[in-house]
Amino acid sequence: MSLLSCESLHAGYNGKTVIKNISLSFQEGSMVSVIGPNGSGKSTLLKCLGRLIKPTEGRVFLDGRSISMLNSSEIARNIGILAQSPSAPEDIPVHCLAAYGRSPYKKIMSSFTKEDREIVNWAVSAAGLDDKRHMPIGRLSGGERQRAWIAMALAQQPKILLLDEPTTYLDIHHQFEILELLQKLNKNCGLTVVMVLHDLNLASRFSGRMIALKNGETALDGNSDEVVTEKNLYDIFRVKSRITESDGCRTALYTGVA
Amino acid sequence: MKSYTEQDNRKKYMTGGIGLILLTTGICVSVAFGTVSISLSEIFGIFTGANEGGMYHIMMNIRLPRIITGALTGINLALSGAILQSVLKNPLADPGIIGISAGAGLFAMAVMILLPSYTHAVPPAAFTGAILTSLIIYLLAYDGGAHPLRLILAGVALAAFLGAFMTALMVFYSDKVQGTVNWMAGSLSGRSWIHVRMILPYTVLGLFGAVFGSKYLNILMLGDDAARGLGLSVEKVKFIMTILAALLAASAVSVAGLLGFVGLIIPHITRLIVGSDNRLLIPFSAVFGAITVIFADTAARMVFSPYELPVGVVMAFLGAPFFLYLLKRRTR
Numbered sequence: 389m390s391l392l393s394c395e396s397l398h399a400g401y402n403g404k405t406v407i408k409n410i411s412l413s414f415q416e417g418s419m420v421s422v423i424g425p426n427g428s429g430k431s432t433l434l435k436c437l438g439r440l441i442k443p444t445e446g447r448v449f450l451d452g453r454s455i456s457m458l459n460s461s462e463i464a465r466n467i468g469i470l471a472q473s474p475s476a477p478e479d480i481p482v483h484c485l486a487a488y489g490r491s492p493y494k495k496i497m498s499s500f501t502k503e504d505r506e507i508v509n510w511a512v513s514a515a516g517l518d519d520k521r522h523m524p525i526g527r528l529s530g531g532e533r534q535r536a537w538i539a540m541a542l543a544q545q546p547k548i549l550l551l552d553e554p555t556t557y558l559d560i561h562h563q564f565e566i567l568e569l570l571q572k573l574n575k576n577c578g579l580t581v582v583m584v585l586h587d588l589n590l591a592s593r594f595s596g597r598m599i600a601l602k603n604g605e606t607a608l609d610g611n612s613d614e615v616v617t618e619k620n621l622y623d624i625f626r627v628k629s630r631i632t633e634s635d636g637c638r639t640a641l642y643t644g645v646a
Numbered sequence: 647m648k649s650y651t652e653q654d655n656r657k658k659y660m661t662g663g664i665g666l667i668l669l670t671t672g673i674c675v676s677v678a679f680g681t682v683s684i685s686l687s688e689i690f691g692i693f694t695g696a697n698e699g700g701m702y703h704i705m706m707n708i709r710l711p712r713i714i715t716g717a718l719t720g721i722n723l724a725l726s727g728a729i730l731q732s733v734l735k736n737p738l739a740d741p742g743i744i745g746i747s748a749g750a751g752l753f754a755m756a757v758m759i760l761l762p763s764y765t766h767a768v769p770p771a772a773f774t775g776a777i778l779t780s781l782i783i784y785l786l787a788y789d790g791g792a793h794p795l796r797l798i799l800a801g802v803a804l805a806a807f808l809g810a811f812m813t814a815l816m817v818f819y820s821d822k823v824q825g826t827v828n829w830m831a832g833s834l835s836g837r838s839w840i841h842v843r844m845i846l847p848y849t850v851l852g853l854f855g856a857v858f859g860s861k862y863l864n865i866l867m868l869g870d871d872a873a874r875g876l877g878l879s880v881e882k883v884k885f886i887m888t889i890l891a892a893l894l895a896a897s898a899v900s901v902a903g904l905l906g907f908v909g910l911i912i913p914h915i916t917r918l919i920v921g922s923d924n925r926l927l928i929p930f931s932a933v934f935g936a937i938t939v940i941f942a943d944t945a946a947r948m949v950f951s952p953y954e955l956p957v958g959v960v961m962a963f964l965g966a967p968f969f970l971y972l973l974k975r976r977t978r
Contacts, residue, residue, distance in 0.1 A: 491865060
């Protein structure tokens with residue numbers, strides 16, 4: 389059975405439909421990229437899967453149960469979701485931000501236990517921020533800040549992590565750093581990762597499965613060999629390109645708009 | 647890196663200690679000084695029951711209730727501002743933004759001008775006006791969720807609307823405006839135990855609610871999406887906290903008039919000192935709010951003695967430059 393799935397999902401804002409009839413399922417331990425042009429509904433799909441917005445039609449299932457039937461803390465213990473460029477007060481130290489990830493496990497009056505503390509420490513280490521533990525997030529670099537948010541999501545101990553453009557505004561070094569971190573968590577901890585990415589070449593390098601959206605519908609769904617082709621890029625992004633293959637990874641070289 | 651937190655903790659304990667010392671000093675100074683000075687030994691005598699003369703009356707029935715009303719007003723306004731700044735994620739939010747001042751002002755002014763023989767009805771009228779206005783603003787701003795920007799815009803619009811009514815009242819009854827001036831500027835003159843009893847329940851409720859809600863406010867400050875992702879019922883928390891802020895501010899203005907400044911500046915100053923963690927910000931704001939009002943009111947009574955200034959005037963006069971100084975030091 390798939391860990392997370394959706395069935396004929398429709399959703400939008402203010403009466404305007406953004407995604408139409410999307411049905412997908414995500415296997416445990418997979419690492420999936422969602423790609424597509426601006427406005428194709430990538431973020432909306434991710435928000436529906438993470439129940440940040442309610443679909444107008446269709447349902448989302450977590451472990452076979454409809455998430456509209458689950459309480460929000462229970463969902464937060466299974467799904468970690470990071471929106472695009474989240475912001476927080478600048479003076480929160482990294483370990484405090486990570487500690488907020490424990491809140492879905494807390495009842496109204498319960499206090500922070502030794503176990504919570506250990507999990508937060510693990511999350512901060514796993515995100516590679518051991519030496520920045522007490523640093524206020526306002527003093528971190530862009531890449532470190534993104535990893536601090538990932539630490540928060542990890543402290544939720546989710547089975548699946550949904551990320552909306554986790555590499556936006558980062559230079560190429562930090563983009564790789566974030567994606568290698570996610571790959572490591574996927575391989576070593578079995579964390580299922582679904583991420584919206586803009587960069588096709590990074591998506592093809594780091595994810596076994598790529599889903600392309602166009603005009604709110606699933607246009608393509610497959611591995612990078614199937615998705616990253618000159619014809620597909622033309623159809624979906626309206627760009628001319630040449631596909632090359634280096635160290636087993638398909639890379640597109642764009643040559644102009646179509 | 648460890649020293650980071652240690653240094654932080656020391657700063658917090660020091661701030662807390664200084665706050666408590668200032669509060670005690672403020673209360674003592676405020677009790678002792680005024681048109682008539684009361685010496686420390688006399689104060690001691692009053693507490694032990696040895697002195698029951700005129701000094702006893704001045705202290706127990708005039709100064710003490712006034713000081714306590716002032717302190718509770720300061721606590722309520724500061725808590726209200728701190729809560730709203732977190733809920734609206736806007737450091738410039740204050741109780742005025744959710745219509746407290748406009749609603750309370752219009753209702754209180756209407757009573758003072760149109761029903762001058764019912765002055766005892768001013769506090770309940772102000773309270774009703776404040777709560778009604780904030781509810782209307784919340785309803786106007788609600789569209790599947792209370793978005794901070796919509797809330798602020800609705801607040802500004804409604805405040806302008808009600809302000810027009812106030813101006814109209816002032817123009818039509820210009821002969822009766824005199825009596826409302828003190829109230830409009832915020833004054834603690836002549837406040838008695840009745841006023842303490844009026845505001846105290848809200849202070850208690852507000853302190854419990856805000857301290858209890860502070861960890862939810864912290865999560866709310868991560869943004870709606872992140873908060874929802876952590877399983878928080880964002881709309882429920884926002885609504886409850888906004889209502890709490892409205893009750894706190896409404897009870898404060900109902901006993902002290904339109905005391906601006908505290909709700910905006912005190913949480914802001916406190917944030918500059920202790921940081922944005924609501925678990926510290928909330929209690930410290932309460933303490934600093936009480937201190938500020940007590941000191942400002944003492945000054946208001948004394949500077950031009952035997953005449954009194956409205957406490958709001960003193961507060962803005964001393965507080966605004968101090969705030970600018972803190973801001974400048976911070977940005978450097």
